[in-house]
Amino acid sequence: MRILLLGGTTEASGLVRRLAGRPSFSPVLSLAGRTAAPVAAPFETRIGGFGGADGLADWLRRERAEAVIDATHPFANRISHNAAAACAAAGVPLLALRRPAWACAPGDCWHEVETVAGAVPALGDDPRRVFLTVGRLELAAFAAAPQHAYLVRTIEPVGDALPVPDLTTLTARGPFDAEAEAALMRRHRVEVVVTKNSGGAATYGKILAARALGLPVVIVRQPLPPAVATVAGPDAALDWLEAHRAASTLRGV
Structure with missing residues (x-):
């Protein structure tokens, strides 16, 4: 067949x-x-x-x-x-x-948006430390908010996809467990997580970690x-x- x-x-x-x-x-x-x-x-x-x-x-x-x-x-x-x-x-x-798709659970602080571009204004005008996991191809939208400090994790190297003054990049492929994700967020003093609602277990650790740390999550709904x-x-x-x-x-x- x-x-x-x-x-x-x-x-x-x-x-x-x-x-x-x-x-x-x-x-x-x-x-x-x-x-x-x-x-x-x-x-x-x-x-x-x-x-x-x-x-x-x-x-x-x-x-x-x-x-x-x-x-x-x-x-x-x-x-x-x-x-x-x-x-x-x-x-x-x-x-x-x-x-x-992931469902918002007790203890989660989600701000749901329809598109990655819609996540940019959701960060607000004041500078924040942002953990950004939306994939390399859609990073450019966040160049419109250069006041933030970005921690970006992608499978492929970021290169010049996000030209902002304060950028830290990580190249890694999941799965990522909640404990390691929480440690990463504490180490980089993350204040907000931006991600897509990809569903599945492999990358759910960041959602669990954000919940445990009381961090807000700007999350893009599935199309x-x-x-x-x-x-x-x-x-x-x-x-x-x-x-x-x-x-x-x-x-x-």
Whole structure:
């Protein structure tokens, strides 16, 4: 069974491990190419886009794909909508593997915003020490508020993405536990955390740490995803694939 797995997340890696060594599946892992050294997969991997929804639909037809799993990041919304449109056009079943968003819990002090750009004015005019974890590609918005001292953590080096006078950068890949996150925030005297509501366990430690330290969190809501069949974990995604493979076998496909 030919499968396209749109990956780049912890959940995608979990499904990769479950598909490895299963001769009944022929998966292709697709990565956007935003990370210089992605975790290697034990099967065919392609890097880069398809050329929008039309290009993806053409690829699905050409490769005779029988299923697509969208396990991209919750904020990779354009990819998810392109996948939904392409699968509808090519007649290929689509499943979204989506982690649930974090929910505000007792003790949290959240200021929710719709976009990363909307997080900038939420910091206020007075200088603050900001722990910023929104990804390298969206850092430029905070150049409009150079009065703050920024501690920025990204997977890839920041480079010149955020030209402000007071900038400290960390390059690291999760998971991050709550105790280490709290120690980091105390060491850098963080006053406010800015992040996306990415969901999942790998980066939830910063939310727990902010709660324990009584720090406010400016958090960007997840964008509205396309309305497609959805599961929350790799095991459920594998069950869905097995069911589709069995149905295809019965039909003689």
